[in-house]
Amino acid sequence: MTRQKYLQLIHIAAHHLKLDDTTYRQLLHRLTGETSAKALNISQLARVLETLKAKGFRIQSTQPTTKKQTDRPQIQKIQALWQAMVDDGIVRDASATALAHFVKRETGCDSPYWLDNPQASQVIEKLKQWQKRVARTTSC
Known part of the structure; x- marks a missing residue:
């Protein structure tokens, strides 16, 4: 090194x-x-x-994600929700970096690919709530 x-x-x-x-x-x-x-x-x-x-530090790989990681249905759902929110104008930045920042803020995890199942479910629910909030405010 x-x-x-x-x-x-x-x-x-x-x-x-x-x-x-x-x-x-x-x-x-x-x-x-x-x-x-x-x-x-x-x-x-x-x-x-x-x-x-x-003392607890773990080196996390920054290698590109493998096909297996993106095949997880919850990750696909998170990406689909994010893209739908971009298409609806709710989210301005469609980049993977922007999604990673959202995931970090909500779970403390640096990437959606590193989420465990409960964390991924939490992110999905947060995205759905965000969509509903925006839909409610624009329908009035």
Whole structure:
């Protein structure tokens, strides 16, 4: 792994673990004697990343979704509802990124493909409620 990738993952891990700046720098100092990740060599960066993993950070793949993930009926329903809302003018941004932001706000999960079944059901219901709200306000 490159030095830049280690730095990136360490900063992502600190954010996901909700470490404030002081706590983050204390962790670095305790493990390496330095207070900045930029001053660390690769082996020190690896040690810091392993410590963050031990505290609960998990590296999530950013690989494109597989066919199997998009075959889930609930994911297809979420995408169909989103597209219908775009077509109706309820949603302005039809992008997958916009849908991912909605999913993140509603469930805390970064992507619709990572939702478990209860979370996917929750997103479907939220989208349906949104559609109904807009339909009610425009029919008056």
